[in-house]
Amino acid sequence: MEYIVLDLEWNQSPRGKAGERRGMPFEIIEIGAVKLDESMTVLSQFDEVIKPAVYRQLHHKTKEILHLEMEELAKARSFKAVAEDFFRWCGDDYMMCTWGSMDLTELQRNLNFFWVKNSMKKPLLYYDVQKLFSILYEDGKSRRSLRDAVEYLEIEEDIPFHRAIDDTLYTVKILQKMDWEAVKQYVSVDYFRPPEKKEEELHLIFASYAKDVSRIFAGKEELLSDREVLSSRCYVCGRSLRKKIRWFSGNGKNYLCLALCPEHGYMKGKLRLKKAERGGIFAVKTRKLVSEEGAEAVRQKKKELEKKKREKKQAV
Template sequence: MQYIVMDLEWNQSPKGRPMQDRGLTFEIIEIGALKLNEKMEIIGEFQELVKPQLYPKIHEIIQEMVRIAPEELAAARTFPEVVKDFFAWCGDDFRFCTWGTMDLPELQKNMDFYGVENSFPIPLYYYDIQKLFSICFDDGKSRVSLETAVEQLELEKKTKFHRAKADCYYTALILELLDWKKAGRLVSVDYHRLPAAREEEIYLVFPDYSKYVSREFDSKEEALQDKRVASATCYLCRKALRKKIKWFSPNGKNYYCLAQCPEHGFLQGKIRMKKSDSGKTFAVKTLKLIPAERAALLRVKQQEVREKRKIKNQERRQRQKNENEE
């Protein structure tokens, strides 16, 4: 397998996002990529500007970052022409590597907008080098800019950032330094195209947690009523578990639960409710083994949510009582 380190530059409307309802907020104006072999050696490169059709005037903030001359973009080829050659250059057996999670969804949104056939597999796995940098060199949770990562690793800055080819170069340098025994299994999942049916839903097991990606639902309430979404399973022995703490939400978006495996101990469940491009809801659920101390903290968090809800209900009843008395 080969690795395609890809970076995109894009433009948007100077007045905001008037075309968002048409499915394209950001229009790609440059595609850059490096091809790496299994030894993480660079064996090819791709770089081409894209002539903007929807947003021909470059947003001033974008122009300040990328510094592409308008006449260069005016002379460039259109997105369908460029992306066709890009895919031909990629070949057949490869995995995308990007800094962060935005490039692949935006690439596919541009493909949808311009009617370019999407032949990517579902699910589409890729390596998020920003996340892997955090896991290998930082706390595993923080997400820093590419330039900050380069500075932390004390890599030489040979060219300016915020151009596609340059950012690919720096991303490839970091990719080569990763501990691939640790990072190689930690693939990310692209959410642009989601499972269409229950049997297509995604379930992944990593060294210290599991991830499940559901199909779409009309609402988060419908999603939470689904047995597979609401279930808790030990990812080590695959036993279905009874929950010690049922799903609750501190903020109405993320939901938590606590389950206990007789063999492996406490597991914390987390569901992140996300909106799909179609406006529907899908769930991303993770389950992770936690020590008894963190299980106790989860009980405290649940109790705090209950107390806040109790106070709000009391205040609501008091307001209703006052309104009735008036």
């Protein structure tokens, strides 16, 4: 197993939303990547700019941040040529590592738009180094910028930020500082290509929580009628649990529930509904054991929502 640490730079319509091409909010103009072995030793690098084919003028922010000129990009190769070479360079057995989750989404959007084969595995599991940094050094929820993380770890800032290969090299330095054994279980799931069949659904168990990713359903009603999606199972002992508070929602997109395992205590369930890129809807469910205090927070959340509903009804 090798690790591909990836960073992308992209351009967008200089006219904003008014000039945005459907299916292409961001056009990739640079790929930077570093290949690591299992001991986090650098094996090789990939670095190339790409000739724009959709947005042929640089957005002023892109130009300001990257210090790139269109004249330089005009001499570059096409996205298709560069992307195909990039995946050949990646090889067959690798795990992607990125700072945040956006790069893989935009890479796959560009692959689709330019009709380039997506050779990455499905389901696509990867390492979000930004999240790993938070788990290891902070609260697991906050998200620092790459520069802030570099400063926190007192890594020497000997190259500029904001070019693809430079940001990739900083991400590599952060990985090399980490206690990899402590965080390597925390893989992230890319949602650009969610499961399409029941057999493809994901059920991942980590040290302190579990994550389930459902297949794509035609609509919300069908999804919320599925017993597996709504099930509450203890991820420690595998027991099916009776809910103390059934699934409820304040916005129709995020749902909470509370169940009780007779052996391991309260378990909070969180269900997030997401639109699939090519239509339909799927669910990402997390299950986490919580204390009495955590259980009470769910109870209070439901009471607050019920109170708001009553007040809204009375105001009509």
